[in-house]
Amino acid sequence: MTTVVQIEGLSKHFVLRKEKSLKERVVNFGRSRKHREDFWALRDIDLQIESGTTLGLIGPNGSGKSTLLKMVGGILQPDSGSVKIRGRLAALLELGAGFHPDLTGRENVYLNASILGLSRVQIDRYFDAIVDFSGIEAFIDTQVKFYSSGMYVRLAFAVAVHVDPDILLVDEVLAVGDEPFQRKCLERIREFQAEGRTIVMVTHGLDQVAEFCDRAVVLEKGRIVTDGTPREALRTLRADFEEVRQEEVERRQLAEEHTLNRAIARFTGISLATSSGVTSSAEIAPGEQLTVLMETFTSGEVTDFKIGVGIATPLGTVLWSTTTELLGDEVPPMRGTGMYQFALRDIPLTAGEYTIQTTLSGLDGREIHHVPAAAQFSVDDTLSSIGPVRLAASFDVRV
Numbered sequence: 315m316t317t318v319v320q321i322e323g324l325s326k327h328f329v330l331r332k333e334k335s336l337k338e339r340v341v342n343f344g345r346s347r348k349h350r351e352d353f354w355a356l357r358d359i360d361l362q363i364e365s366g367t368t369l370g371l372i373g374p375n376g377s378g379k380s381t382l383l384k385m386v387g388g389i390l391q392p393d394s395g396s397v398k399i400r401g402r403l404a405a406l407l408e409l410g411a412g413f414h415p416d417l418t419g420r421e422n423v424y425l426n427a428s429i430l431g432l433s434r435v436q437i438d439r440y441f442d443a444i445v446d447f448s449g450i451e452a453f454i455d456t457q458v459k460f461y462s463s464g465m466y467v468r469l470a471f472a473v474a475v476h477v478d479p480d481i482l483l484v485d486e487v488l489a490v491g492d493e494p495f496q497r498k499c500l501e502r503i504r505e506f507q508a509e510g511r512t513i514v515m516v517t518h519g520l521d522q523v524a525e526f527c528d529r530a531v532v533l534e535k536g537r538i539v540t541d542g543t544p545r546e547a548l549r550t551l552r553a554d555f556e557e558v559r560q561e562e563v564e565r566r567q568l569a570e571e572h573t574l575n576r577a578i579a580r581f582t583g584i585s586l587a588t589s590s591g592v593t594s595s596a597e598i599a600p601g602e603q604l605t606v607l608m609e610t611f612t613s614g615e616v617t618d619f620k621i622g623v624g625i626a627t628p629l630g631t632v633l634w635s636t637t638t639e640l641l642g643d644e645v646p647p648m649r650g651t652g653m654y655q656f657a658l659r660d661i662p663l664t665a666g667e668y669t670i671q672t673t674l675s676g677l678d679g680r681e682i683h684h685v686p687a688a689a690q691f692s693v694d695d696t697l698s699s700i701g702p703v704r705l706a707a708s709f710d711v712r713v
């Protein structure tokens with residue numbers, strides 16, 4: 315396979331200007347440069363993208379995804395390192411990039427497509443198809459500064475996909491299009507994939523990454539932290555998000571504890587018991603019982619709470635869950651350490667990997683501690699169906 319995007323040692327910094335008070339400015343007049351701070355939006359990025367790949371760039375807000383895409387698109391220049399592109403590149407980056415506000419839609423189509431390397435005759439040939447795809451024919455002779463953001467993206471995407479690009483860069487902007495247009499764009503992206511073109515997309519729609527991409531890169535604070543299958547990348551990102559969420563829950567709990575002097579209860583260990591022993595990562599046969607063992611600790615006494623358990627896919631979709639309350643069980647007050655267990659019988663799942671989630675919450679619904687991937691198990695089954703649910707099925711010919 316050919317490498318179509320080759321990124322080596324790429325770094326980009328921005329200068330953050332911090333406003334100082336008038337007093338600070340007068341006192342330090344001419345001596346201090348402290349109101350300038352260097353900020354690295356990207357640091358030492360090495361990335362190689364092969365032709366025909368659909369790569370998802372994901373990461374928390376401000377992690378550098380758009381900056382990286384802009385550098386691949388040639389809109390931003392790196393401070394160090396290099397980006398080499400092989401083939402024609404079309405980019406749908408931030409709103410406003412690529413279109414001149416005072417020109418009409420028609421003029422912008424010509425301008426934009428010629429910048430992307432098309433001749434006038436070629437643009438004449440594609441023009442009707444571009445306008446038709448965009449669905450904004452009535453506004454094609456209006457200056458684009460009067461366009462809504464959705465109309466803007468419609469026209470920009472229509473141009474980008476009609477200039478016969480080898481590489482298509484798509485930033486989050488697609489999200490401003492309405493639902494039917496987004497569906498149309500995603501269909502076009504699928505056609506591009508089938509034609510073997512290369513696509514790099516930035517998205518916060520994690521389901522989209524699992525659905526569309528064959529490779530995903532997670533950026534965090536300007537560095538690549540995971541580069542692998544969408545499943546691996548999503549696992550990293552979800553774990554990070556979960557860590558942030560958990561920190562927030564803990565901060566809230568601490569604040570609550572200080573004000574209400576309430577005890578905090580937490581899970582201190584989760585394991586799975588099967589016929590072959592106790593582990594945090596079990597393998598079961600269809601129909602085998604799985605017992606989820608939970609250890610908890612609280613510094614004081616916790617009353618009026620429930621315990622929950624759930625089974626999820628590695629991507630976090632909950633397939634099943636229950637709580638002591640739903641089962642009609644009361645949990646006695648918790649003091650110090652606690653040991654509990656849920657027995658899950660005859661699990662109706664097909665071959666695959668699953669995670670166990672556990673939750674401690676008040677009877678009023680307030681979450682005390684949630685562990686999204688507390689343990690894993692896999693079901694070892696012969697493949698006779700598709701999808702996570704196992705059910706008995708047979709086939710007969712009826713004459």
Ligand SMILES: Nc1ncnc2c1ncn2[C@@H]1O[C@H](COP(=O)(O)OP(=O)(O)OP(=O)(O)O)[C@@H](O)[C@H]1O
Pocket residue numbers: 328329355373374375376377378379380381382
């Ligand atoms: N022109 C600029 N001047 C100063 N700082 C900038 C500039 N462009 C981006 N940044 C900063 O660089 C960092 C990375 O920004 P970038 O837009 O690449 O993040 P992102 O991962 O795309 O975020 P989001 O998910 O919010 O779209 C941010 O902290 C942002 O504030």
